[in-house]
Amino acid sequence: MHTCIHFFFFFYNFLAFLNNDLWRGLNLISKGKNRTHAAHNYGYSGNNSLDSKMNELRERVISKNVNEPEFLQAFEEVLECLKPVFKKDNIYLGVLENIAEPERVIQFRVPWINDKGEHKINRGYRVQYSSVLGPYKGGLRFHPSVNLSVIKFLGFEQIFKNSLTSLSMGGGKGGSDFDPKGKTENEIIKFCQSFMTNLCRYIGHNTDVPAGDIGVGGREIGYLFGQYKKLKNSFEGVLTGKNVKWGGSNIRSEATGYGVIYFAENVLKDMNESLKDKRCVVSGSGNVAQYLVEKLIEKGGIVLTMSDSDGYIYEPNGFTKEQLSHIMDIKNVRRERIKEYLKYSKTASYFGKEKPWSVPCDLAFPCATQNEINNKDADLLIKNNCKMVVEGANMPTHIDAMHKLKKIKLLYVHLKLLMQGE
Template identity: 50%
Template sequence: MSNIPSEPEFEQAHKELVSTLENSSLFEKNPDYRRALSVVSIPERIIQFRVTWEDDKGNLQVNRGYRVQYNSALGPYKGGLRLHPTVNLSILKFLGFEQTFKNALTGLNMGGGKGGADFDPKGKSENEIRKFCDAFMRKLCHHIGAETDVPAGDIGVGGREVGFMFGTYRREKNKWEGIMTGKGLTWGGSLIRPEATGYGVVYYVEHMIKYVGKGSFQGKRVAISGSGNVAQYAALKCMELGATVVSLSDSNGCLIAEGDAAFTPEHVEEIAAVKLARKPLTEFKSKSSYKYVEGARPWTHVSKVDIALPCATQNEVSREEAEALVSSGALFVAEGSNMGCTQEAIDVFEGVRREKGKEAVWYAPGKASNCGGVAVSGLEMAQNSQRLSWTSEEVDEKLKGIMKNAFENGLNTAKEYVEAKEGELPSLVAGSNIAGFVKVIRAMHDQGDWW
């Protein structure tokens, strides 16, 4: 019996990648790539450390801190820091594994990593959050650097936390360098970075819609989960393009637009303020035309839907919810969150795709559809290296190009390696997995990591 503890989230992500590689012609055409799979599946380095800090009552507190430096074949480790009580090694390994191939799909020189701590920012004062961030970075700063590992924000780590951590690094190391992304605009941050993941997933879906000849976002009904940064900007971009947004959610429940009601930019602004105050969506005041369903996600509570964008957290669409989305008429599902759909949900979407041709639901995995956030992080790194700041128009155009390339790369790779029937839509999950995997392991081979 193995002594390795169970790591369900990582095992799920690994199994999902392996199954698509096995069900393609990749290993048949390149038998040596099987050896590479066993190498790339193990992180290059895992760093674990304790974080001790003092709360406002003067009591000593201790948390577990982590950084999983997964793969650096394509560039410095790149991936966010998550502060949440559920953080553990399985979740961070899964996120680092996904990040490795996601970053490959951006076309930028970035490896993959992920980190964080089991610290819960909710209920903490700003002073306590500052003290924790300072203690966390004093441990982490010995393992990161602009040419080594460049973390970013994630759940529980926004602009405030990035600022606290960056300041600690600068003081500890006595140097200013671009060792974190998501920084403030006046001290090295990039325009469009807060919007990038949400905007990017919408730009990706635009290419999906165009490929199947379904027009544009204009007039489409869009169900979105989450109400944080990704969901907010995805919703705003959908509205800008003429779509009707019919749902948002948080960890306690979901808001559903009833009848002809739809969320507006003003509603999103109000929800952003509620989230910033770390309050639940029940505090949303403009809810006379909206139904709040406690303890539920939106997928089984929305009626007619054209597009579904899971933008909250992992495994937020189950088999039953996938079937509900198919029944509601959804044609496109694209993950704004990482591994937003369970494997059973993906099986539902992929099964319908194989059966119904261009009238099927078409699923896009997060490693492709939500790579816009890390892509603009990469652009922030480039600006820091040059000591320049690009305009929002420049960054947005580069983001659009990256999302187009990510879509076309997955599409064309699926056509090359995955057998399909006449009229069947290519599998974006298989194509994206194979494209990211091949790019990473070819770089590893060139550098002598496997032979």
């Protein structure tokens, strides 16, 4: 289940579909024609060592993306993982350099008025990364941490995830530094309408199809879609994640969380194991985490934790379906913090401003946000004899922590396998 195997699959799949000048040049190389000339054109000729050539590429990408740590981390992860491919032929470094540069970066102002009549300004983004395989496809994230680096890292990852589906989907991502937390329903509506008024000129069912992400659930997708219809006078599939009443798909909400568990179940099956009675630590309490926990409970897993940005709740005997329904109501209907769950349980504990990785477990499911598992957290998972980490969020494990977990042969299931097309 090593991540690199699936990167290889993507890489060759990507090459097979490339229809631009780069692929035509590489095609000549594969036939043994003009190899030296083509390699020189893409900057990878000569007798330099592979490490030297990789460093040259790394330095070029860093120089173009200064002050973008999240994107550079995602790039570094892919660069390192594909080293065996580059050993076969370093011309593929040129392909990665091509992929790493987005086709288009869109940034726009999002003005809106809050309930006090105050004029507010947020920044919106859409990074249309690659349309080689099809229309851009990727979610929208509304969170105060959003900046260009975050959106670029998400868009870059999306290329790989979408390619693994074998469907005709390119990669993209968007969002805003708007914080939905603490906003009224009316303020959410106003922001979504303003955001779509700016975004609508860049998207379409054959061009770019956004979806949800952190801070953008079914409610927000509905408001965005309503504004798109109003502006374009068109009822088309320009957003995924809509309610089934206006063109959405059945089980769309559950798909990602369920998919993570189905994959984990099959990994364990190959080891003659199952999810039954496995102690599971889960971070997050959004859409992915909620339905992941629902399916874990159904499969007999013992889910000990869930969390939000304020802290985590610990249920020593594992959550029941009824208790999970309270959490769903707290997060989806009342829009409150997860500590409110304590009102419904006499056995639960709440740990403010902490992450759940100190809780002993068999399986860990990071489903919150990027870099939530750092070196210290990796040490805790190892100390507590965790057997497998299954990613349910975008780049939730820092690259140093990932190396540490793999070094001890802990089973590590990468997001790109689990969230294909998400």
